[in-house]
Amino acid sequence: MSIKAAKASDRTGEADLHGRPAVTMRRRGACPALAAPMPTGDGLLVRLRPAGGALTLSQFASLARSAADHGNGILEITARGNLQIRGLRAETVGQLAADIDAAGITVPDGPAIETSPLHGIDPEEVSDPAAMEMALRSTLRDQLASPRLAPKLSLIIDGGGAFGLSALSADIRIVAQSPAEWLVAINGDGETAMPVAIGPAEAAISAVGEIVSLLANLGQGSRARDIDPPLLRARFPAMDGIKFFPSGAAGIPLAGSHRLEDGKTILGVRPAFGQMRASDLIALLDLATDRGATAIRLAPGRGFFLIGLSADTVPAMQMAAAGLGFSTQPGDNTEHIAACAGAGACGSAFYETRTLARRLIGVAPALFDGSLTLHLSGCAKGCAHARPALTLTGSAEGYGLILNGLAADQPVERIAGGRIDFAIERLARSIEDNKDAGESTAACLTRLGATGASKALRQE
Numbered sequence: 001m002s003i004k005a006a007k008a009s010d011r012t013g014e015a016d017l018h019g020r021p022a023v024t025m026r027r028r029g030a031c032p033a034l035a036a037p038m039p040t041g042d043g044l045l046v047r048l049r050p051a052g053g054a055l056t057l058s059q060f061a062s063l064a065r066s067a068a069d070h071g072n073g074i075l076e077i078t079a080r081g082n083l084q085i086r087g088l089r090a091e092t093v094g095q096l097a098a099d100i101d102a103a104g105i106t107v108p109d110g111p112a113i114e115t116s117p118l119h120g121i122d123p124e125e126v127s128d129p130a131a132m133e134m135a136l137r138s139t140l141r142d143q144l145a146s147p148r149l150a151p152k153l154s155l156i157i158d159g160g161g162a163f164g165l166s167a168l169s170a171d172i173r174i175v176a177q178s179p180a181e182w183l184v185a186i187n188g189d190g191e192t193a194m195p196v197a198i199g200p201a202e203a204a205i206s207a208v209g210e211i212v213s214l215l216a217n218l219g220q221g222s223r224a225r226d227i228d229p230p231l232l233r234a235r236f237p238a239m240d241g242i243k244f245f246p247s248g249a250a251g252i253p254l255a256g257s258h259r260l261e262d263g264k265t266i267l268g269v270r271p272a273f274g275q276m277r278a279s280d281l282i283a284l285l286d287l288a289t290d291r292g293a294t295a296i297r298l299a300p301g302r303g304f305f306l307i308g309l310s311a312d313t314v315p316a317m318q319m320a321a322a323g324l325g326f327s328t329q330p331g332d333n334t335e336h337i338a339a340c341a342g343a344g345a346c347g348s349a350f351y352e353t354r355t356l357a358r359r360l361i362g363v364a365p366a367l368f369d370g371s372l373t374l375h376l377s378g379c380a381k382g383c384a385h386a387r388p389a390l391t392l393t394g395s396a397e398g399y400g401l402i403l404n405g406l407a408a409d410q411p412v413e414r415i416a417g418g419r420i421d422f423a424i425e426r427l428a429r430s431i432e433d434n435k436d437a438g439e440s441t442a443a444c445l446t447r448l449g450a451t452g453a454s455k456a457l458r459q460e
Contacts, residue, residue, distance in 0.1 A: 046084065053117055066096050067278045108137055123262045124160065129159035156172070269303055340378050342378045372440075377394065
């Protein structure tokens with residue numbers, strides 16, 4: 001039996017904070033910005049991306065205090081490196097906005113533009129994505145403000161370097177090819193996106209403007225995948241002859257201590273499953289300030305970099321961070337789990353995803369060899385992970401297990417709620433028993449297939 005996607009609840013007849021008719025904000029694909037917070041199971045949620053993904057430590061601490069004062073004190077960092085503040089009320093969203101302004105935090109209007117997190121400080125960087133973002137927003141200000149653009153239109157500016165953005169998919173990718181040349185590609189990640197233009201910054205910005213114009217003409221909600229190929233080639237007749245350098249791999253992992261080519265040390269920090277309490281974050285930032293950290297860079301992978309620590313302070317900082325619930329070592333099992341907010345934090349979720357995640361780490365260690373992602377989705381919308389994975393989707397009937405798919409896909413097996421720990425433990429044991437020498441968990445699971453997985457789950 002297939003899992004049907006949970007229907008979004010329409011809120012017609014209401015108005016948002018600016019007196020405009022409200023739109024459905026609980027659907028997958030909506031963007032809960034300050035002007036249009038999203039109703040969830042624990043109040044309103046706001047997502048924001050500070051300019052360049054950069055904050056001072058005092059600014060980040062101010063955000064944490066504001067989250068505690070005006071929300072429920074829970075902050076999240078998304079898979080794309082954006083900030084979310086939970087548990088707000090209609091009357092406190094404006095107070096949060098005032099605090100953001102008072103802290104000197106700039107949140108650009110229009111769609112979020114993700115940039116390489118180490119921009120401006122990475123000696124391996126090919127070209128400065130922050131400067132490109134400023135030029136792009138200035139030149140295309142009116143186009144990017146169009147209400148006809150999709151709320152979650154995604155743009156990436158990848159300057160290259162030690163921590164690139166090749167793993168992130170986007171509607172529009174602008175990738176540095178040399179200090180004076182940029183590639184523009186659409187609809188995909190560093191390997192799959194389709195190149196449409198290449199040239200100096202001015203030409204790249206012009207190409208982005210053409211794409212944005214096409215999307216606006218297609219109508220609200222349109223994404224790059226909806227652009228008709230003949231129309232695209234009519235606008236970009238030279239696209240098939242483009243020669244370019246593919247985006248490099250993501251480079252360094254997020255969590256851990258990293259030494260850049262110029263000898264500077266940065267520390268990658270991951271809250272467990274991307275979620276943290278304001279009090280823990282403030283304590284971490286106080287410690288980091290005392291140890292000489294000077295800046296924060298939000299990063300894809302649900303974490304951030306601490307900039308400015310001296311190498312000799314890093315071990316103590318890592319120990320302190322671990323005591324506050326943050327991971328600062330690569331290879332933590334939580335890195336291989338994509339968990340949405342879950343029940344209690346989202347009105348659409350049918351189970352507590354993070355609670356289950358911690359249990360499964362204990363009972364099914366064979367799943368966490370790094371070869372696959374376990375996606376724990378509270379409902380069929382799949383907000384936490386947009387790619388195929390080993391997925392557990394919640395529903396009123398229990399859990400649906402999808403071997404290599406999305407949360408809305410048809411499950412190979414349905415599992416009753418009270419039996420989920422035992423079922424996944426049996427699946428992990430079956431993988432261990434059937435692994436060939438040197439075979440990964442993902443490869444073994446693929447070989448077992450739906451029949452083998454179902455058999456393992458049904459064993460007593």
